[in-house]
Amino acid sequence: MNTAKILELLPAKAREAVDPYFEAAEVLSSVRDSRVLRSLAPSGVRGMLLHRGKQGVPTTVKASHDVYFDWSYPADHPEMRELYTRAKQGQWDSDTWLDWSIDVDPMNPEVQLLPDDFMNFGKLEEFGVHLSRDERRTGKASMAAWMLSQFLHGEQGALFAAAQVTEAVPFFDGKLYGATQVMDEARHVEVFHRYLDTKIEKLYQVNDNLFVIIDALMADSRWDMKFLGMQIMVEGLALGAFGTLYQMTNEPLLKELLKNVIRDEARHVHYGVLALREHITKNITETERREREDWAFEVSLLMRNRFLAYEVYEEYYADTLSRAQWREVVNSSKGLEHFRHTMFRRLVPNLREIGLLTDRIKPHYAKAGLMKYFGEAAAPDLTEESMLRELDAGAIAAE
Numbered sequence: 001m002n003t004a005k006i007l008e009l010l011p012a013k014a015r016e017a018v019d020p021y022f023e024a025a026e027v028l029s030s031v032r033d034s035r036v037l038r039s040l041a042p043s044g045v046r047g048m049l050l051h052r053g054k055q056g057v058p059t060t061v062k063a064s065h066d067v068y069f070d071w072s073y074p075a076d077h078p079e080m081r082e083l084y085t086r087a088k089q090g091q092w093d094s095d096t097w098l099d100w101s102i103d104v105d106p107m108n109p110e111v112q113l114l115p116d117d118f119m120n121f122g123k124l125e126e127f128g129v130h131l132s133r134d135e136r137r138t139g140k141a142s143m144a145a146w147m148l149s150q151f152l153h154g155e156q157g158a159l160f161a162a163a164q165v166t167e168a169v170p171f172f173d174g175k176l177y178g179a180t181q182v183m184d185e186a187r188h189v190e191v192f193h194r195y196l197d198t199k200i201e202k203l204y205q206v207n208d209n210l211f212v213i214i215d216a217l218m219a220d221s222r223w224d225m226k227f228l229g230m231q232i233m234v235e236g237l238a239l240g241a242f243g244t245l246y247q248m249t250n251e252p253l254l255k256e257l258l259k260n261v262i263r264d265e266a267r268h269v270h271y272g273v274l275a276l277r278e279h280i281t282k283n284i285t286e287t288e289r290r291e292r293e294d295w296a297f298e299v300s301l302l303m304r305n306r307f308l309a310y311e312v313y314e315e316y317y318a319d320t321l322s323r324a325q326w327r328e329v330v331n332s333s334k335g336l337e338h339f340r341h342t343m344f345r346r347l348v349p350n351l352r353e354i355g356l357l358t359d360r361i362k363p364h365y366a367k368a369g370l371m372k373y374f375g376e377a378a379a380p381d382l383t384e385e386s387m388l389r390e391l392d393a394g395a396i397a398a399e
């Protein structure tokens with residue numbers, strides 16, 4: 001089925017009405033592996049078709065993992081124990097570490113939340129949308145609020161996923177470490193919410209694609225899939241997004257907030273790599289390993305292609321642009337390009353490190369333009385400080 005052709009045949013109004021459904025179908029039909037599709041489809045229906053994250057009421061997700069007890073309290077993973085010690089020492093209190101007295105004005109051109117070229121205003125003009133200086137500022141402020149809102153929703157997912165993996169992981173040292181991550185994620189929920197609530201005064205609903213990924217991880221009963229999804233994929237996404245915003249923003253409170261969050265997130269990815277490296281390369285069958293390799297690839301593409309800020313589109317541009325035009329505007333924006341680069345530079349080497357970047361899957365990544373990241377450093381070779389130093393030096397420039 002050629003969806004673009006079918007859409008073209010429809011009158012404009014009908015085209016806009018069915019576009020979200022076609023897009024959802026396209027996401028699911030682009031998943032090539034049937035086992036991967038089976039594991040993502042129920043969440044896809046809940047998120048993209050039923051919009052479960054957008055009903056204005058709390059959502060429940062049925063969890064089905066085993067809780068793993070060990071009554072002998074073994075010292076079973078020295079590297080995780082070391083990470084636990086570092087995490088205890090790295091705890092910070094947002095009330096005293098961040099200067100909440102800083103006045104934030106998203107419309108202030110002197111202290112910009114995002115740079116002027118973050119959004120592709122030129123492309124908007126091509127489509128006949130001419131914005132005044134103030135309207136451009138509003139557009140950028142909305143984009144910043146949308147990104148920070150998705151960070152907050154992602155952090156809520158991370159908080160519950162960290163709690164789940166703390167129960168389910170078979171390493172005792174990992175459980176101790178996991179408890180520190182639960183606290184970290186609670187702090188991240190706290191700081192992003194406080195910033196949005198008291199400084200930006202705006203909160204967007206959860207993006208459907210983010211909901212799908214979180215929903216799928218919450219419901220999956222396999223501890224290593226939760227790890228792969230949350231500690232490697234979503235944390236990789238978070239590091240990419242936080243790093244991008246950290247480099248681009250001039251607002252001092254947000255910059256300091258992100259710096260502290262990035263330090264915590266670097267430990268979280270490191271933990272994910274430690275937990276999965278041995279498990280995937282030694283404990284599971286080749287068929288199981290291949291399933292995880294395919295899953296990681298499909299979710300990478302979902303993350304690359306699908307965070308398109310439709311929630312902003314619906315608020316401001318739904319009357320003047322088609323959804324397809326909006327996709328073009330977002331996909332060609334400098335901010336998104338930079339984010340994708342930062343994310344994959346962190347994510348792809350970690351997949352290699354845990355045994356999910358074999359010669360079988362490499363050509364698919366290469367086809368998606370991601371080959372240049374094959375040789376980059378993985379999480380165990382990066383410290384929290386070296387990651388921040390690199391961001392400060394602007395070493396991760398958009399290409």
Ligand SMILES: [Fe+2]
Nearest residue numbers: 155158185188
């Ligand atoms: Fe977090």
Ligand SMILES: [Fe+2]
Nearest residue numbers: 158235265268
């Ligand atoms: Fe995290």
